[in-house]
Amino acid sequence: MGRIIPNDLPFYAALLDSISAARDLPLLRRTHGRLVHLSLSPRPFLRSKLLAAYARCSRLHESRLLLSLFLSSSLRLPPLFSLNALLSSLPPLPSLLLLRRMLYLGVKPNSLSFSAALRSAAAIPSLRLVRLLHALSIVSSLHHPPSLIAAYSKSGDFPSARKVFDEMPERARSFEARTAMISALGAHGMAEEAVGMFDEMGPEVDDKAVTAALAACAHAGMLVEARRVFRSVSGRRRTVEHYTCMVDVLGRAGRVEEAEALLTEMEAEEMDEGIWAALLAACRLHGRIDVAERIADRLYGLKAELNNCTSAS
Template identity: 55%
Template sequence: MRRRYAALLRRAASLPSFPLVSSLHAASLRRGALLVPSLIHAYSACGDLASARNLFDELPPEGRTLSARTALASAFSAHGRSREALNLFSGQEEAEMDGQAVTVLLAACARAGMVGEGRRVFARVRRPALQHYTCMVEMLGRAGEVEEAERLVAGMEARPDRVICAALLAACRVHGRVDVAERVARFMHRYGIA
């Protein structure tokens, strides 16, 4: 039953159809199959951030799971409210965040140009994954910190991919850093990234 509602909510969010989302919400309540993260995402996709927030706020403290908090942070970020996304995790230990939560927070910082906050979030991650590095490169690139982004890619433990290199090259193009772009091209050749 839960899978069925989750699939229906994903479909409603992709339309986006507020009447469908609200009717699925009501039906899931009646059947006891409340899928908070899916509902938050669906309401956000429909542009109804207030309903997404209300859904989260009405949860008991034990219901405010990491996945629910991450879904709401993603919704806030998508609607240009990055500071509120970060506030959802203020006071949280890094052990209380998973890779998806870190990605959402770093993406929020990148969208809002909150470089200092992004650096602080990234510094708390013990073993950053490739998507965390990619978010950092996008954030630093948007802020014009192209050389810092280049150093980050060169020093990361994970093997770089085409996406992170493309983000770095885009920053080079925007900020006219041909010198860095040439080094990135050599870097890509060395790793066999086309």
Template identity: 50%
Template sequence: MRRHYAMLLRRAASLPSLPLVASLHAAALRRSAVLVPSLIHAYSACGDLSSARNLFDELPAQGRTLSARTALASAMSAHGQCREVLGLFDGLEDDMDDKSVTVVLTACARAGMVDEGRKVFATVTRPALQHYTCMVEILGRSGEVEEAEGLVARMEVCPDRVICAVLLALCRVHGRVDVAERVVRLMWQYGIA
């Protein structure tokens, strides 16, 4: 039954149909709190962030799971409330998973919160490629293109096309041809072309 509601919520979010999401919300919550992240996403996709926030706020403490927080953080970030995203994870930094870290770093990038992004990134024991990509974007948007390049050079994982494309785009924005040339050499070195 949960899969059925999850599928319906994805469909409602893709339409987007707020009346359909609201009726699914009422029916789904009677059955399972597991669907809360899907409901939050669906409300966000329909442009109704206040309903997504109200849904989260009305949850009991044990219902405010990491996936629900991450879904709300993603919705808030998508709707321009990036600074508020960090508050959702106060005191929970050690419990964040890859997805929640990526959502928070993305919010930091969107809002130009370089110091906050650095702090979040520093808490990650083994950063994944998407974390590095977010951090490159955070640094690059603030004009720290060489620092972003250095981060890519020191990564524990191999760079991919996405992170190189982000770095090259930042080089273009900031007029850093010298860094762009080094990035192209790095791409050749790793067989990324």
């Protein structure tokens, strides 16, 4: 008896949701092919799910193609969840142009739409656009303080970022808002205040808050405080971002060998380009050619090990 292949919409909708969450591009392509074979891909609901999944997998060409199919077939935009995925994945200028088109066609954005647009405006960076989006979010009753704090800070307007935070009621200052403020303080030379706010958050802080506090310490060269923040996180919870920030702090302080030793706590597959770049930058800053050579040997060894694993699989 042959294998039964489901052809119902709810099954594939749920499957595409799980693929989108996992960002599993190979499975997404196989599923898309199956939908084409079953003549289900033109269905607007599944097409919108495909668009969102491709956007989540950073496949912007496919996402844009599906968006153009929507516009050519129905002269209207896909559902908001697909548009939000695309807004978050597109480069800054196309993302903002898409939001403008949404508004022109009468699509009402939500807080996720504005958060994505604020990230794009801050990435340009354009303080004028950030202020325009802030005004639009107030008119639309979609005020999202954490995104506004981050956008104003990255656009160089720290007083506005602080004003947004200070005007929030104490009970409304979520971990996300406090983390955004810690990042803003650290980026604008107020690392001690940033670490103080981190301490006020208590022991249940999330990984993003730890990264923000460590980054603030790195910018200010606060090695003692960075060690304390780093030690406050158990080894089980430490992320590659935590290690990268700590390597940066140690490297700036001239503790290059200690930074190198810290990497022995990590699994090989966890290490990314950022952490090696931070360590090599420290070697260059302090003239430690010997450590740089060891890092190069280790990188070549890791590359060969990974190639062997890939061949074996």
